Amino acid sequence: MLEKQKQQIGNNSTGIQVQRDLVLGPNYTDIRAIFLDLFQLNFPKVQEIASKTADERVEKLLEELEYSFRKHKDVIDAEKFTDPSLQYEMQSIAINVARRGEKSNIKLLTELLCTVASRDCPELIELISSESLKIIPMLSKKHIDYLSLMVLSSNASMGNNSAVQINLTLQSTLKHISDSETVTAGDIQYIACKGAIESRGISIKGMRLVPSILKKSPELKGMKLDDIKVYCSENNLESILKLIDLIEKCAVDHFHLMAIGKLIGWLNLSKFSNVDIKKLF
Numbered sequence: 001m002l003e004k005q006k007q008q009i010g011n012n013s014t015g016i017q018v019q020r021d022l023v024l025g026p027n028y029t030d031i032r033a034i035f036l037d038l039f040q041l042n043f044p045k046v047q048e049i050a051s052k053t054a055d056e057r058v059e060k061l062l063e064e065l066e067y068s069f070r071k072h073k074d075v076i077d078a079e080k081f082t083d084p085s086l087q088y089e090m091q092s093i094a095i096n097v098a099r100r101g102e103k104s105n106i107k108l109l110t111e112l113l114c115t116v117a118s119r120d121c122p123e124l125i126e127l128i129s130s131e132s133l134k135i136i137p138m139l140s141k142k143h144i145d146y147l148s149l150m151v152l153s154s155n156a157s158m159g160n161n162s163a164v165q166i167n168l169t170l171q172s173t174l175k176h177i178s179d180s181e182t183v184t185a186g187d188i189q190y191i192a193c194k195g196a197i198e199s200r201g202i203s204i205k206g207m208r209l210v211p212s213i214l215k216k217s218p219e220l221k222g223m224k225l226d227d228i229k230v231y232c233s234e235n236n237l238e239s240i241l242k243l244i245d246l247i248e249k250c251a252v253d254h255f256h257l258m259a260i261g262k263l264i265g266w267l268n269l270s271k272f273s274n275v276d277i278k279k280l281f
Contacts, residue, residue, distance in 0.1 A: 028069045031081050032062055035090055054098040061097045061106050068110040077119035086117065089133050096137040104137040105144060108267050112136070115267075125280075128259050132267075135194050135260055143191050145177035146250060147265035150197065152243060153252045155262065156213045156273070163219040163237055170213075170239035174246075176271065183250050196261030200254055209253050211243060 035058070069076065080086050093113065097104045115121060116129045136144075152173070158166050191197050210228065214220050220228050225244065232240045247253065257265065266273070266280060 028066050031069065031078070032066070034081060034087065035062060035065065035094055053101075057097050057101040058094055060101070061094065061110070064106045064110045065113070068107075068114045072114040072118065075118045075120065076114060077117060080117045080119075089113065089116070089130060093133060093137075100137055103140070105139065105141075108136050108144070108264070109133065111267055111270065112263075125263075128263050131195070132260050132263050135196060136264060138194060139191070139196075139264070140179075140187075142179035142182050143187060143196075144264060144268050145180035146183045146187065146191065147196060147257070147261045148177045148268045149180040149246055149250060149265075150252055150255070150257050150261065151265035151269060152213050153209075153211045153247050154257060155266070156269070157216060158213055160216050160218055163214075163217050163232070163235070163240065166213060166217055167232075167237040167239045170243055173269065174239060174242055177268065180246060180250060185251075188251065188255070191261070192255070194260075196258055196264060197255045198258055200256055211247060213243075214240065 081090075090113070093104075093109050097106060097109070112129050112133060116126055116133075121129075152170075158169065161169075188197070192199065210220075210223070210225055214228065220231065223231065229241060229244060231237075232244075262280060
């Protein structure tokens with residue numbers, strides 16, 4: 001295929017080309033074709049074993065893309081996939097996945113790509129998503145789980161649900177982001193360097209914030225953190241206690257989420273929430 005796709009490109013430029021007359025309708029086949037063309041055109045041919053590995057990784061990407069595409073088919077504007085800006089993002093994703101495989105966080109990448117491709121995606125979300133697509137392949141699972149932990153601390157809400165209901169939801173959610181427990185100070189600084197979080201600057205000694213997800217619970221509303229811990233201990237609300245412990249252990253109160261971190265954290269929690277990513281900002 002590479003031999004058939006020759007074009008002259010100037011210095012410091014990138015060539016993007018699709019090898020066929022493309023009639024793009026609301027189906028996955030055409031979008032898969034674009035991905036394959038962009039990958040094979042831009043990812044260099046290396047020794048056979050490396051080339052085979054890269055092909056296998058991109059096939060995994062395409063499987064996840066198909067799943068996300070079918071899940072969001074009612075809101076996707078398929079014509080967006082012919083836009084050069086979106087093809088550039090697709091090219092970048094394909095190359096990152098070919099290099100790093102599962103470490104590129106394939107599921108998050110395809111979900112975010114489908115968000116950008118939706119017909120009602122605001123321009124601001126497109127801009128934030130574009131930056132997030134560059135950052136996600138550079139983050140490990142524990143980095144992404146940490147961002148989700150920050151979301152639970154500062155952004156998430158379950159309205160006026162009871163403490164028991166919140167505890168039940170957190171039980172499955174904390175399993176999903178369990179790698180946040182292994183985050184080190186170095187990991188947190190790395191996440192900050194990528195622009196996903198920012199230091200609060202001045203911390204008041206002894207001041208501990210109540211996680212946002214607990215603030216509207218009828219039983220916990222208005223309580224200080226120590227009082228919440230006592231209440232949860234007395235009522236066997238172990239998952240709430242674990243959340244508070246993680247927040248303290250990981251120094252979550254010393255940082256706040258930037259737009260990129262907020263988007264990635266929520267995307268990772270999408271299995272447990274009905275939040276419309278496009279309305280976050």
